[in-house]
Amino acid sequence: MDQPRIGVYVCACGTNIAKVVDCDAVVRAAEGLPGVAVATTYKYMCSTPGQEMIVADIEEKKLDRVVVASCSPRMHELTFRKAVKKASMNQYYLQMANIREHCSWVHGDGVEATQKAIGLVRAAVKRVAFHEPLESRMVAMCPNTLVLGGGIAGLTAALELADAGYQVYLVEKADHLGGNLARVDLTAPHLDSARDLLRERIHRVMGHPHVEPFLGAEVQSLEGYVGNFTATVAVPGGNGAGPAAAEGDDGPTDGGGATRSPRTLEVGSVIVATGYREFDASRITHFGYGKLPNVITSFEFERMVREGRIETVEGRQPQYVAILHCVGSRSQEFHAYCSRVCCMTALKYAHELKSAVPGCYVSDVYIDMHAFGKGCEDFYRRSSEVKTLFLMYGKNDYPVIRKAEPGDDCGMLIEVSEQLSGELIEIPADLVILMVGMEAREDSAEVARLVGISQDKDGWFIESHPKLDPVATTTEGVFIAGTCAAPKDIPDSVAQARAAAARILGKIARGSIEVDAVFAEIDEEACSGCRICNELCPYSAIEYKADEKRSRVISALCKACGACVAACPSGAIRARHFTDEQIFAEIVGVLA
Amino acid sequence: MNEDRPTVADLPTVADLPTVADDQTAARVDRPARRAPTGAAGSFQPRIVGFLCNWCSYAGADLAGTSRTPYAASVRVIRVMCSARIDPTFVLKALAEGADGVLICGCHPGDCHYSEGNYKTMRRYPLLKRMLADLGIEDARVRLEWVSASEGQRFADLVDDMTQRLRALGPSRIKTALATDHAER
Numbered sequence A: 001m002d003q004p005r006i007g008v009y010v011c012a013c014g015t016n017i018a019k020v021v022d023c024d025a026v027v028r029a030a031e032g033l034p035g036v037a038v039a040t041t042y043k044y045m046c047s048t049p050g051q052e053m054i055v056a057d058i059e060e061k062k063l064d065r066v067v068v069a070s071c072s073p074r075m076h077e078l079t080f081r082k083a084v085k086k087a088s089m090n091q092y093y094l095q096m097a098n099i100r101e102h103c104s105w106v107h108g109d110g111v112e113a114t115q116k117a118i119g120l121v122r123a124a125v126k127r128v129a130f131h132e133p134l135e136s137r138m139v140a141m142c143p144n145t146l147v148l149g150g151g152i153a154g155l156t157a158a159l160e161l162a163d164a165g166y167q168v169y170l171v172e173k174a175d176h177l178g179g180n181l182a183r184v185d186l187t188a189p190h191l192d193s194a195r196d197l198l199r200e201r202i203h204r205v206m207g208h209p210h211v212e213p214f215l216g217a218e219v220q221s222l223e224g225y226v227g228n229f230t231a232t233v234a235v236p237g238g239n240g241a242g243p244a245a246a247e248g249d250d251g252p253t254d255g256g257g258a259t260r261s262p263r264t265l266e267v268g269s270v271i272v273a274t275g276y277r278e279f280d281a282s283r284i285t286h287f288g289y290g291k292l293p294n295v296i297t298s299f300e301f302e303r304m305v306r307e308g309r310i311e312t313v314e315g316r317q318p319q320y321v322a323i324l325h326c327v328g329s330r331s332q333e334f335h336a337y338c339s340r341v342c343c344m345t346a347l348k349y350a351h352e353l354k355s356a357v358p359g360c361y362v363s364d365v366y367i368d369m370h371a372f373g374k375g376c377e378d379f380y381r382r383s384s385e386v387k388t389l390f391l392m393y394g395k396n397d398y399p400v401i402r403k404a405e406p407g408d409d410c411g412m413l414i415e416v417s418e419q420l421s422g423e424l425i426e427i428p429a430d431l432v433i434l435m436v437g438m439e440a441r442e443d444s445a446e447v448a449r450l451v452g453i454s455q456d457k458d459g460w461f462i463e464s465h466p467k468l469d470p471v472a473t474t475t476e477g478v479f480i481a482g483t484c485a486a487p488k489d490i491p492d493s494v495a496q497a498r499a500a501a502a503r504i505l506g507k508i509a510r511g512s513i514e515v516d517a518v519f520a521e522i523d524e525e526a527c528s529g530c531r532i533c534n535e536l537c538p539y540s541a542i543e544y545k546a547d548e549k550r551s552r553v554i555s556a557l558c559k560a561c562g563a564c565v566a567a568c569p570s571g572a573i574r575a576r577h578f579t580d581e582q583i584f585a586e587i588v589g590v591l592a
Numbered sequence B: 001m002n003e004d005r006p007t008v009a010d011l012p013t014v015a016d017l018p019t020v021a022d023d024q025t026a027a028r029v030d031r032p033a034r035r036a037p038t039g040a041a042g043s044f045q046p047r048i049v050g051f052l053c054n055w056c057s058y059a060g061a062d063l064a065g066t067s068r069t070p071y072a073a074s075v076r077v078i079r080v081m082c083s084a085r086i087d088p089t090f091v092l093k094a095l096a097e098g099a100d101g102v103l104i105c106g107c108h109p110g111d112c113h114y115s116e117g118n119y120k121t122m123r124r125y126p127l128l129k130r131m132l133a134d135l136g137i138e139d140a141r142v143r144l145e146w147v148s149a150s151e152g153q154r155f156a157d158l159v160d161d162m163t164q165r166l167r168a169l170g171p172s173r174i175k176t177a178l179a180t181d182h183a184e185r
């Protein structure tokens, strides 16, 4: 191999890296490595001037390899691949060294961190020398989309795509569309009807020439890759626009009927909009949910309002109503996160109670009032004006609800250690509404596996980038929208649904997509025809050519996991871009 | 990974942001919350090669970074697409090149991005361990663990734990032994 001409670019990342790692020392160390023609550091390598610097160096200093030592390759590998491509260099001649996430952000000792950064850069330099130019493949983009979940997010995404003229398959597990919103009466903060919001959408989805809805259905498998997925959907007997298709009542139900043979769908993209489930209030014993009959959840209250009957189980109008926030949310034992919609929903209940039950006393027992959305602070102010008693309780210092004595003029008493006054306060209640938070659905792990995406510690699906790429996932072609990614309100769910649709429309407009040139290949000379690899490949990407007694990788099917490479007893399989030589070079580099 | 994700380059002049602000932010958020074991002060800092699968474990290690969870600077991570790519020779090579330990991380069982790669890793691992034992290499030097994309803390804890154990064990003699062996022959 001719001596390569490598450019090494050490990013300071503002001070994110430079504060801990001595970037100049890394540059000096890099300069001494064989093959390094240029080494330099810059404030932000990913910025336009940073990228232009690389482009100019490739052209002027005739570089043929580039190492960028900066953030994680999961963050900016594509940015820098694009940059080197601009200079007509093959994009696979790039290697990154992760000296931010894996170094400056986790190590406090500057000397050690600098040592490590040098090791990582050395490994990248050694590795990149073995890189080969690879040509990415262009594959056709199938314009159909599979949407999982028919809540407000799924409905919105489906319509956005269908209105643009592309086929959508909308798979809903329950026997009706609308999701959790179908269980809500009025919506905060504008007090418009959830039913109205949904009805029009459901109506259009059911009659749309480009939407095929499947109710009571489930996706059984998803195979393939961006632009070319194949999904199988199990559909129940009575599929279609029957009476069940209108927005349903509380809770999802099983799609009845005998299961018909599964449908196979060809799609280019997938939107996961599977939503959330409510926190099970009986898990918090202090609140007596399930034991005290007049302690109800927010969803049960929504139902009362919809039925126009706000009353206790005894059939009386409640005189005292207490609304308890953060049930299951923002707590040590249950969920640490805020469910984002309960505070405003609680204020909505105060409004509804005040108008439906004149003279009733409403107390609102909260931890903090989160009124962050557009129009929400105004809504809070208006609610304060309708004479609601606000009491603040401490995080993890749960109020205790108990039955009142026969002589009391109320059904229950709630003991609150009130934070603002510092006193232990007892308030009366005939009806207690628990503002149950949102949590990941019980089947979210299965869905994650089905479509090949990850979950965070709370079970929510993980986005490609929390700020810059909130609806894409690490699996190309699979998008997430709405509350399956984290708790959010209707406007945010809708915004994500439209964003996901827009991302897909962008891909459809281009007509074809570039897929990674990374896949396995078998050296026919070296292959002994043992067929060990054939069985091993999870994608059946290896075929056996009986006449030649050799195995061959069907590159379009290979997803480059490398399992076969490590298993071949003859060492006949190469993982492009992850070859043995490349990884050995890295090992030697980090340890030198 | 997504080909058309917006890059900072698409934004105007990020590089012109005032550095003072960076300093302040950095000072505010970057300080490690707890002390990770450092190799300074004379104590032996082992060298661990980490082989991490891209989808779960590497992302988990990235999360340790974004959450500023400090851990020992003993580990150097090499990224592979799936734990199933980790050829036993990688581990042997690392030990032969002077690593005091090798940490293999993949997705939790059932969560492999390629559905079953980590099961293959799991099956291959005992064979590797047996071979290492035959070679007289201490058990604690090679370890297989599952780390998900949300387990930044777990990754940090693993590295710290392994670092402590390797410290107790002392430096690996494999490299020198190999060198002597070679010289004698």
Ligand SMILES: Cc1cc2nc3c(=O)[nH]c(=O)nc-3n(C[C@H](O)[C@H](O)[C@H](O)COP(=O)(O)OP(=O)(O)OC[C@H]3O[C@@H](n4cnc5c(N)ncnc54)[C@H](O)[C@@H]3O)c2cc1C
Binding pocket: A148, A149, A150, A151, A152, A153, A154, A171, A172, A173, A174, A176, A177, A178, A179, A180, A181, A184, A186, A187, A188, A189, A217, A218, A219, A252, A273, A274, A275, A276, A277, A278, A298, A299, A302, A341, A345, A348, A436, A437, A441, A443, A447, A481, A482, A483, A484, A488, A489, A490, A491, A493
């Ligand atoms: C009590 C309460 C009151 C609320 N009030 C308001 C309010 O006033 N204003 C506001 O902005 N927000 C409010 N919200 C929030 C609102 O409910 C959500 O923002 C919204 O419903 C999210 O919609 P979604 O489509 O993401 O999820 P969901 O409504 O949960 O819909 C998900 C759908 O996917 C289906 N599904 C799940 N898994 C699968 C699968 N594997 N395959 C196929 N289908 C599947 C489900 O059956 C469901 O139909 C309230 C929430 C609660 C708890």
Ligand code: SF4
Binding pocket: A522, A526, A527, A528, A529, A530, A531, A532, A533, A534, A550, A551, A567, A568, A569, A570, A571, A572, A573
């Ligand atoms: S495992 Fe290796 S030798 Fe056996 S068939 Fe596959 S490529 Fe050929």
Ligand code: SF4
Binding pocket: A519, A520, A536, A537, A538, A539, A540, A541, A542, A553, A557, A558, A559, A560, A561, A562, A563, A564, A565
């Ligand atoms: S690298 Fe993985 S997907 Fe590709 S042929 Fe080998 S086992 Fe199959």
Ligand code: FES
Binding pocket: B053, B054, B055, B056, B057, B081, B082, B083, B084, B105, B106, B107, B111, B112, B113, B114, B117, B118
């Ligand atoms: S992708 Fe993580 S173990 Fe296979």
